[in-house]
Amino acid sequence: MTPAALAELVRNTAVQVLDARGLDTSVLPETVTVERPRNPEHGDYATNVAMQVAKKAGVPPRELAGWLAEALTSESSIASVEVAGPGFLNLRLAADAQGEIVRQVLGQADVFGSGELYRGRRINLEFVSANPTGPIHLGGTRWAAVGDALGRVLAAQGAEVTREYYFNDAGAQIDRFVRSLIASARGEQAPEDGYGGSYIDDIAAEVVRGEPQVLDLPPDERHEVFRRTGVGLMFDEIKRSLHEFGTDFDVFFHEDSLHTSGAVTRALDTLKESGNLYYAEGAWWLPSSEYGDDKDRVLIKSDGDTAYIAADVAYLRDKRSRGFDLCLYMLGADHHGYIARLKAAAAALDDDPSAVEVLIGQMVNLVSEGKPVRMSKRAGTVVTVEDLVDAVGVDAARYSLIRSSVDSPVDIDLDLISKRTNENPVFYVQYAHARLSSLQRNAASLDIDRGAVADADLSLLTHDREGDLIRTLGEFPRTVRAAAELREPHRVARYLEDVASAYHKFYDACRVLQPGDDRAGALTIARLHLCEAARQVLANGLDLLGVSAPEQM
Structure with a gap:
């Protein structure tokens, strides 16, 4: 019985108890909260529903809890119920009911953990969107990992997710990029406000190889060639590095197309006509302060430029x-003001501001031997996605960037995540999966066929460590739902570490395969099914993070 099924049972029982005593059943919450207590001696699960609704129902909390305990104890799936403190209910599941979690995992296989929270919703998820003037830096790399994982988590909850990259290929930064390329091609120093690093030299050289006479062209033509070809080469490299990092996009949207197609002009004309911009000091303003911005923002300057x-x-x-239905933006720490501006833009378009959601990510720092790692051989001043992958590999890089909340800055210890020990979180989780895979191979080599899980006697899984592992597996659907709802894929990573810990403790306490015994008993079969369920959950969770689940390490 999963926590969700138990919560439904508790609520249905509460409805019957209240109704039988002529009490108002509408005081019950839509979903009853059922949680695993910190102290396992308090039971498998606990709920405070009696305390939550007693006052509204006009009954003392402990009395209501007593009624619920009596009713729940009669359920075959419940082994015992205890009233604790002011009205908590501590519940223990019957062994066979607990074993149903294993059957659910194996029955649903690679879709276990998925749900219907966002079924039918179309979500545009825009992330990374770094300026096309250099390689993806470490902040963008964090978004590449977290954004891709969030897209997977949202899709696992039924959403139709479009991953979108917004290329800022209009504006002053492109002009500085082009001037930097031309300076490199001429063998000159980069402009004071330009870009450095060997990647500029590489791209400039590639432009000249393709257009040998480019430096002899008139200035405007030369600038356009370097712009068209150089920006294109930078785009291609960004796409390649992201793909090699395991992050791909459905749409690459070019900012420049908004200007060349007239979309910007049409949008501004619409806002003027609707009266949702105001004119002051010779300029047109968006009233973004009404949505939390520190001031209103100019859309059309007094000189007519946008x-x-x-x-x-x-x-x-x-x-x-x-x-x-939802436009979800993932932006860097220096874009906090965009939350109010984008919501104000939605309102000005006579749209729903709640259709806009902005996540702000904090900085990432690399540390090695206790010292910051700052320099990139290629980019000159920043650490890039290639630098990180070269140092630790894709799996370790992605996992390390995902496992912390984006609300907080994170220090990535290169020495730690390079280790092949249990100190390294990604190794710890992947090793658990590899160990479980090895266990199944060993069983096969002993000609042990665990058979169909429907035929296994899972009620034999009564050891405390077995129960802890089973209940941990049962938390996976709720974890994935919370990760999607709260936009926090790091919850999946931390959960997988809990699964790995529960499995290792189980394995140390409960022998699965008896050496020299080719006749597997019912308990061995039950434990093999439990181990396969644990392997399946680890594989599903790692897939949500875009991290591999190795069968051997």
Whole structure:
């Protein structure tokens, strides 16, 4: 019995108890909270539903808890119920009911943990979106890992997710990038406000190889060639590095297209006509302060040029016109003001501001031998995705970037995540999966066929460590749902570490295969099914993170 099934049982029982005594059943919450107590001596699960509704029902909490305990004890899936403190209910499951979790895991296999929270919702998930003026830096790498994992988690809850990369290929930074390329091609120093690093030299050389006479062209033509070819080469490299990192996108949207297609002008004209912009001091303003911004923002300057945010308004309008129910932006720490601005843009478009959601990610620092790692051989001033992958590999890089909440800065210890020991979280989880895979291979080599899980006697799994592992596996669907609902894929990583810990403790306490015994008993078969369920959950969880589940290590 999973926590969700237990919660439903407790609620249904509470409805019957209240109804039988002529009490108002509407005081019950839609979903009853059932949690695993910190102290296992208090039971398998606990609920405070009696305390939560007693006052509204007009009954002392302990009295209501007593009624619920009596009713729940009669359920075959419940071994015992104890009233504790002011009205808590501590519940223990019957062994066969607990074993149903193993059957569910193996029955659902690679879809165990998925749900229907966002079934029918179309979500546009925009992340990374780094300027196309250099390789993906460490902050963008964090978003590449977290964004991809969040997309997987949302899809596991039924959402139709479109992963989108917004190329900022318009504006002053592109001009600085192009001037840097031209300077490199001429053998000159980069402009003071330009870009450095060997990647600039590489791209400049590639442009000249493709267009040998480019430096002899008139300035405007030369600039356009370096812009068109150089930016294209940088785009290609960004896409390649992200793909090799395990992150792919469905849509690459070019900011420049909003200007060349007239989308920006049309969006601004619409806002003017609807009266959702106001005119002051010779400029047109978006009333973003009404949505928490520190001030209103100019969309059209007094000289008639559009401000940067004008493209953001047109881009949001474009996304919504494509039928997305939610536009989810993942932005860096220096973009906090965009939360209010984008919501104000939605309101100005006569749209629902709740259709816009912005996640802000904090900085990442690399540490080695207790000292910060700052320099990149290639980019010159920043650590790139390639630097991190070269140092520790894709799996360790992704897992380490995902396992912490994006709300907080994170220090990545290169020495730690390079270790092949249990101190390294990704190794700890992957090793548990490999160990479980090895166990099944060993069983096969002994000609042990565990058979169908429906035929196994899972009520034999009564050891405390077995119960702890089973209950931990049962938390997976709830963990995935919370990760999707709260936009926190790090919950999946931390959960997998709990599964690995529960498995290792189980394995140390409960022998699965008897050496020299080719006649597996019912307990061995039950434990093999439990081990396969644990392997399946680890594989499913690692897949949600975009991390491999090795069968051997």
